Amino acid sequence: MNGAEVERVHLCFFEVEALQSRVLSRIKSINEDPALHGLIVQLPLDSDHKIDTEKVTNAVSPAKDVDGLTSINAGKLARGDLGDCFIPCTPKGCLDLIRQTACSTIAPEDESELDKRKNNVLIEVETTLGRRRPENHLVLVDN
Numbered sequence: 001m002n003g004a005e006v007e008r009v010h011l012c013f014f015e016v017e018a019l020q021s022r023v024l025s026r027i028k029s030i031n032e033d034p035a036l037h038g039l040i041v042q043l044p045l046d047s048d049h050k051i052d053t054e055k056v057t058n059a060v061s062p063a064k065d066v067d068g069l070t071s072i073n074a075g076k077l078a079r080g081d082l083g084d085c086f087i088p089c090t091p092k093g094c095l096d097l098i099r100q101t102a103c104s105t106i107a108p109e110d111e112s113e114l115d116k117r118k119n120n121v122l123i124e125v126e127t128t129l130g131r132r133r134p135e136n137h138l139v140l141v142d143n
Contacts, residue, residue, distance in 0.1 A: 010036065020051045024059050031061040038066040038086075 023045075030036050038050060039060050045051045062072040068088040076085035 014047070016046060016048050018047050018051075018054070018133075019049050023051060023056055027056065030075060030096045037064060039064045040066050043067070043069075117125075 011063065012030075013027075014023060027039065027041075030039050041057055041060060044058075045056060046055055051098050057069040058071055062085070065073050066086050066088075068074060068077055068086045073085040077087070114115055116126070
């Protein structure tokens with residue numbers, strides 16, 4: 001799933017009055033379209049109506065979840081099952097940068113080790129939709 005080339009990008013915008021059912025219906029049609037290989041739901045969702053972000057992100061097929069936000073892909077990432085899920089581009093880029101600069105990676109829980117190593121990178125714990133950020137999972141898996 002890594003290193004794919006993009007031939008075409010299809011953008012789908014919704015007006016601020018969009019209902020959750022319309023968003024979910026569009027996601028379903030994208031999931032079922034074999035010509036479309038990836039889907040990104042831009043967060044936060046902006047609507048005059050209540051839209052359940054968790055329901056919308058989990059409606060995306062895990063096979064097309066380019067951001068890795070579905071519970072299935074986030075779980076695979078957390079377990080270190082990286083061969084069977086999309087690795088979100090920003091966290092992957094951070095990890096590639098760490099590797100290319102030959103810095104050590106230290107998980108946030110290991111801050112006491114900071115003074116014992118020459119090269120250190122600490123990626124702080126933040127959340128995306130109440131979850132640990134993917135960067136943290138990648139560092140823990142890679143460490």
